Amino acid sequence: MVDWKNPPKLFIPGPVHVLPEVLQQLARPTLGHRGKEYSQLHKETVDMLKKVLFTEQSVFLSTSSASGVWEGSIRNCIDHNETVLCTMCGAFSDKFADVARACDRKVEELKVDWGKATTVEMIDKKLAEGKYSAVTIVYNETSTGVTNPVYEISEMMKKKYPDVLVLVDAVSGMIGLPLHFDKLGWDVVFASVQKAFAIPPGMAVFAVSKRAMEKSKKITGRGYYFDFQEFAKSAEKDQTPTTPSIPHIMAINYQCKRFLEEGMENVWARHKKMADFVRSWAKEKFGLLCEEKYASNTLTCVKNTRGIVVGDVIKAVQAKHNVAFGNGYGKLKDLTFRIAHMGDITMADLKELLGWIDDELK
């Protein structure tokens, strides 16, 4: 039986551990979503998110998980006669391609084995075929703990393929990893809040470039719930098109204040420090699934080189210490396990967790 008063502390790669003061934001009295108090909250939150994402373009709040914006980005940015290049390096980037197909778009796959990164050269070679109007990229592949070299990819794309739209899933990257939306020249980036924002699930945040907004106007069949034009119209009044999850927006507002007080460079450095710590433990005790230069700063995917029964170790640590960490994803279930080091997880938490795993391995 789950003890609801004392649920396990989460080190799975999302949802992650949430601080009590963040939870309290979700318990504040609600507001009418067409009133001026709401508009004030909305505007303040969006303005802070623009600073967090280093953008002066559009930022929107979606009452959905990130999967909704997967769909929205495809429907709004790729026309029916166009082909999208989907870069695929794990379960989530694979799903981005599935979403594009489900939206009836023509998809060409650029696939690497799970645990590998998608490189500049690979994308350059494919785009040189000249038939793509957009590319999808996952910044941080949560199933494998790989961070794709998006800064180099973006530099190359700006120089060589400036007309190709760049749609980026930063679900487990945003906040934990550097992200300068305007400088990168991306067209859409999105994340759900249960990862490095360290908020319970239920909302997504996304940014859209001016040119993607313009392009979206001409595309038919954008759908209803994720129509970027509707988001833009409502944003003029500091509102959302449909009733938003106001408690989540209160929590996003609270967390953004904390990020900006700390400074984004420091937030990213804090994530790197936690990642370095977990990675050095993983290398000493096991191995990393990916090449170290692509290893993520928000989660570590540990290669099960010792052949432990991953599920049993997770269960034993949880039973003794009331914490949960992640098994491998999909086909990597028993071959890897994953430890999140993002959001409000601390070095002290990680030291404790790794100590407990060590005890269990003995």
Ligand SMILES: Cc1ncc(COP(=O)(O)O)c(C=O)c1O
């Ligand atoms: C990289 C990545 N993309 C997309 C998703 C889907 O996000 P959501 O479950 O919030 O819809 C996830 C979920 O874990 C993810 O890790």
